[in-house]
Amino acid sequence: MDRVSPAAYSGENIPVLDGLTEVLRPAVALYLDLHRHPELSGEERRTAAALGEWLREAGYEVTEGIGGHGVVGVLRNGDGPRVMIRAELDALPMTERTGLPYASEGPVTHACGHDLHLAAVAGAASLLARARENWHGTVVVVGQPAEETLAGARAMLEDGLYERFGRPDTVLAQHTAPLLGGMVAHGYGPMLAGSAGFEAVIHGRAGHAGTPHLAVDPVLTGAAAVLRLQGAVSRESAPTEQVALNVGSFHSGTAGNLVPERASLGITVRALSERALDRMTGSVERIIRAECAASGCPREPEITVVSRSPVTHPDPAATAAVRRAHVELYGPERVAVWPPAMATEDFPLYGDAGASVHGMTGIALSYWMLGTVGPKTWARTPGTAEEKLVALPPNHSPEFAPDVRTALPTGITAMTAAALVWLRTDRSRAETGAAAATGTAPR
Structure with a gap:
């Protein structure tokens, strides 16, 4: 019309x-x-x-x-x-x-x-x-x-x-x-960016803090993912593009003397074009899956898009x-x-x-x-x-x-x-x- x-x-x-x-x-x-x-x-x-x-x-x-x-x-x-x-x-x-x-x-x-x-x-x-x-x-x-x-x-x-x-x-x-x-x-x-919000659950193998070699630590995997995700902005986006990525929550474990079974990350990406937003969304999923594979996680991560807004x-x-x-x-x-x-x-x-x-x-x-x-x-x-x-x-x-x-x-x-x-x-x-x-x- x-x-x-x-x-x-x-x-x-x-x-x-x-x-x-x-x-x-x-x-x-x-x-x-x-x-x-x-x-x-x-x-x-x-x-x-x-x-x-x-x-x-x-x-x-x-x-x-x-x-x-x-x-x-x-x-x-x-x-x-x-x-x-x-x-x-x-x-x-x-x-x-x-x-x-x-x-x-x-x-x-x-x-x-x-x-x-x-x-x-x-x-x-x-x-x-x-x-x-x-x-x-x-x-x-x-x-x-x-x-x-x-x-x-x-x-x-x-x-x-x-x-x-x-x-x-x-x-x-x-x-x-x-x-x-x-x-x-x-x-x-x-005027305002488009965004995508993620909840990512990383599955490890629980264990004793004294025998970490018998466990798979999701905290270490999650920390590596947090650091690696920053490269999606600095190395996968053009300097002229306006994009942002934020890991706003990281939850895992209940005590310092154990290796937890899982960790969860709350992630938001933003961009001023739909193309850049789609690319950043793909980068988030690829990086988290790759870090889980590198750590030998027993299960694939669960990555859920919890929100999406257009530019x-x-x-x-x-x-x-x-x-x-x-x-x-x-x-x-x-x-x-x-x-x-x-x-x-x-x-x-x-x-x-x-x-x-x-x-x-x-x-x-x-x-x-x-x-x-x-x-x-x-x-x-x-x-x-x-x-x-x-x-x-x-x-x-x-x-x-x-x-x-x-x-x-x-x-x-x-x-x-x-x-x-x-x-x-x-x-x-x-x-x-x-x-x-x-x-x-x-x-």
Whole structure:
């Protein structure tokens, strides 16, 4: 199916944002509540219920339990494009160390900003619902579970997201980043890496520490594999390629006076091209099997791919259109360019990268970064902008603490303005068509 082209952003839609003052206070309250009560991937019952309640009160038709705890809200407002806006529900398994009065308690925290994403999408959903006279079309709000495990998008799509709620013309998402609060940043080309996650079990032969020659030590085999795997980056990838490999877990044994029977490795590889990612995936399997053979392991290793995500490569035309809208709304000084990063997402599955799952093509994706650093924190952090980015707590840090006063209003208006690029009125559609016919369409 052909893509629906975005309209030129029109100032006539700016009145939709006039309700921000009324929406912002409850959106802040929602954010604080979500931050205090984070839930792990697959356990997002309370978070899903909070989003569902918000959307019902705003006038959306709400369905829960999609692909796990996924939530979908639909607002129909006449004929027009179908715009999907997505946020994530889940948090991370770590203890927060921000010292904030609304910090979470226990070993779970929103250290990746999903609480902010969700509050921003909720605010945008309310703004659009309150000003339906300014746009036509259908808004579909998606609260996605299990993004941190890269399983949630696939689960929702396999549960019939597009079949049940309609094929979207575009899917929009934003993500927190350690930029100055009030800023947004767009990327051209790949924005985020694709990734593959592995669980590798190495089988040895248990024995006594005093007679290691009668055993096969999986710790030694695993250690050799960890070291050898680093060569997959330095010797099997071109210096111009951006690839990364990390062994994030190594578990084996219960005491120092025995040789254990098995060892397990948790491995992640990332790359900014699917070809490089496939090559790295093959390297991981080859190296682990070779080290097991070299050690004389009694059994072949068990290597399981536990997660896979495509490269995040937003649609160029959609990116340009949303960026123009953001420049018009905020001014060019608040709209930056985002370089490719090695973080990863399952968001690409909503587009052509997920065609094998949902069977559809031509769905334009737009994805941008949202600044979260307060002005005082930014000012007192020494160095250039690049040096500040290195020094500030990043996503997935227990010290990650978005400045809600600057980040949330921008998150709400950025998402609303992006949706309005597609959700134009009949009058703006006619004007855009006439301008295009005469060669005077805004650029």
